[in-house]
Amino acid sequence: MLDQQILEVEERLAKLRFDPGVVDGVFTEETATALWALQKLNGLKPVSRVTPATERALKRPRKIRRPVRDGVVVDLGDQLLFHYERGKLRLIAHVSTGANRHYCLKAHCGYAVTPVGEFRVQRRVHGWEDGPLGAMYKPVYFNGGIALHGSVEVPKRAASHGCVRMPLHIADRLFPRLPVGTTVLVRR
Incomplete structure (x- = not known):
């Protein structure tokens, strides 16, 4: 209704x-x-x-800082993703990034951190991909095995193993707009 x-x-x-x-x-x-x-x-x-x-x-929403260039900005402090295209803000989305703690899962141990810095999209997978730490929907890799990807679970806090989890409908919207070479800026 x-x-x-x-x-x-x-x-x-x-x-x-x-x-x-x-x-x-x-x-x-x-x-x-x-x-x-x-x-x-x-x-x-x-x-x-x-x-x-x-x-x-x-x-009256808070004003948003403009990026240096087009692409994706991931704000670790606010757990938000901003997508810019042709100099304009196109999307603001809720995300969940690295939990900043040690983990062991399926005999794979590490430290759950989303790296800070400027990266470029290196590889993309259309659809679901099974990774060593679980399934990822439409992953867009920007730093080795670290990706922006859709997930069925996107908590309100930093909780991933290092990837940037986003709601499935956001992954559907972003995937076609993030070709290889797109800038991904991760900041605190």
Whole structure:
């Protein structure tokens, strides 16, 4: 059933470059992750509801620093991804990056960190790929085995083994826009 308030929130999120999925007045997981991204960008705790502070952020969102060039910017502090194309902001998305802790999984041990720096897309895989630490949807590799990729689990905090996890619908949207050679800037 259509909810007029949710429809207005989805329309505003889409206008602000957060992708709420289908704009239809139905609160979905895609709507929630877009809302989390808006809340995180504005220094709010990510929750799956429109609070009074969220309403204010929808009306007057925080200004975003412009990148040096087109491509993807991953902000580790806010757990957000920004995509720029032809000098314009195209997308702001909720992500989950490296948990910054030791791990052992399937006889593979390491330190879960997303490297900071400027990289380039090296390789892409259309569809699902099984990696040593789990399945990745439409991975876009930018630093060896580290990739931007869709995941069925994208928690509100840094929780990955080093990759940049994003919601599946965001991976679908970004994959065709990130050819080999695209800049990926990871910053604190």
